Amino acid sequence: MKVVKAQVLGFCMGVRRAVDLALAEAQAAEGVVYTLGPLIHNPKVLDELKAAGVRQLAEGALPDNTPASVIIRAHGIDPKIEKDLRDGNMHIIDATCPKVKANQLKAEELSYAGYCLFLAGEAEHAEIRGLTGYAEGASFCAVVGNTNQAKKEAFALFKLNENAKTALLGQTTITQEEYLDIANAVKMFFPNLEVEQTICTAANERRQALCELLTEVEAVIIAGGEESANTRRLLTIVQESGKPSVLVEDAASIPKDFFAFSAVGLCAGASTPDSVVEEIEKKLLDFF
16 A cells, blocks of 8 residues: 655644643643643544643633643633633633734724624634634624625625625634635625635645645545544545545544555644654554
8 A cells, every 4th residue: 555645734833832832831830730622623632631731621611729720722712711710810821823813813903993804714613712702892793604604694784884894804724715705705795895814824735735645546534633623624625526535533543445545645634743643654554
């Protein structure tokens, strides 16, 4: 079997920074160390953090133990939740991805400048929930996951104020195509929509590398956590190509029929550690 790895895979800068901050705090802290929700969407990494002494705290909950350190995860959080933590005298380590943080501050800036906001992404995703918190000052803020939702919300705003100043921001892991389609849907009602460039280049680089990989292989394995939005989007790309594909969290999850292909591609989401990629590659090669 030939295993072809994508040219770009493994931890992105934001994820690596968050993991490094958490591990460093686990070593240095005198009290209990928590992450507010899962630090990143990868079960193997979360297990490693747990083994290092980092506990996971439900969003909106305050630690009972003091002193305690609370790490804000890579996806960021609602500023009201952060304020509650700081008011509770917790030691805060902000591991929000710098790209996500920039988007949060942009949403806040536009809100107070009088813009009505459209947020492109998954309504229940942690990043969008945090971004919505920063957009609280806007008189209108709608999360839109597709063009139909975008048209519906834009029409609702148009009926209220056809001259509204509008801006679009997106979840950093959304595809450029999805983002453009949503922007065009809103522009049907608000042609002067300001489209902020909020998509992470790391996510785009992984998608481009996967598209190149597809020309060389018969099937593709996507390594990563099932809760990871950027990993699921990689899987969708392969599914749309028509080639066999599967998302696995570890080597033990590789379906048996994937060992029958002569050339298998291996790609990974931005929250997948190198060790998982190497483990999967070894399992494929050792089968023969």
